[in-house]
Amino acid sequence: MRYWLMKSEPSTYGIDQLAAARRKTDHWDGIRNYQARNFMREMKVGDQAFFYHSNCAEPGVIGIVEIAREHYPDFTAFDPKSSYYDAKSSASNPRWYMVDVRFVRKMKGAILLSEIKQNPLLKELRLVRRGNRLSVMPVTAKEWKAIIRMEKR
């Protein structure tokens, strides 16, 4: 079982939308970065991931999700009307993939990026490494525990 961190802009898709989805499960579409895509292809059912709110007033880890379905073609790439459309991706030769995630729980309070940056145990977390804009990234078991321990009581 592996751990991950997945970013989403709450104005586009926040954790409450996932919690309200049918079976609390939804597909994670729109990944258009090869490194992020490759990480998604490594995900297995049952892996856990932090749901991270990015590009907002208080960026941070807002909850936990689990992988409910392993990677399959991102169909939004086939839809010319989608903002995620990519003419170079086709059903017969897909370039982009998505996974399904299931809502597990929200944190008692967001674990803010500003707090994560101050934790010496999280110095190596890709999220806080210089210039890292990956929207899907692996998290080690130690980092996972360190973030969980920062949860408010």
Next chain:
DNA sequence: GCCAACGTTGGC
């Protein structure tokens, strides 16, 4: 809204 740090594209 600004802008640094990237990733991608395309001419050559």
Next chain:
DNA sequence: GCCAACGTTGGC
């Protein structure tokens, strides 16, 4: 294969 131009991400 190089690299300038451009687009995007995302914190602030």
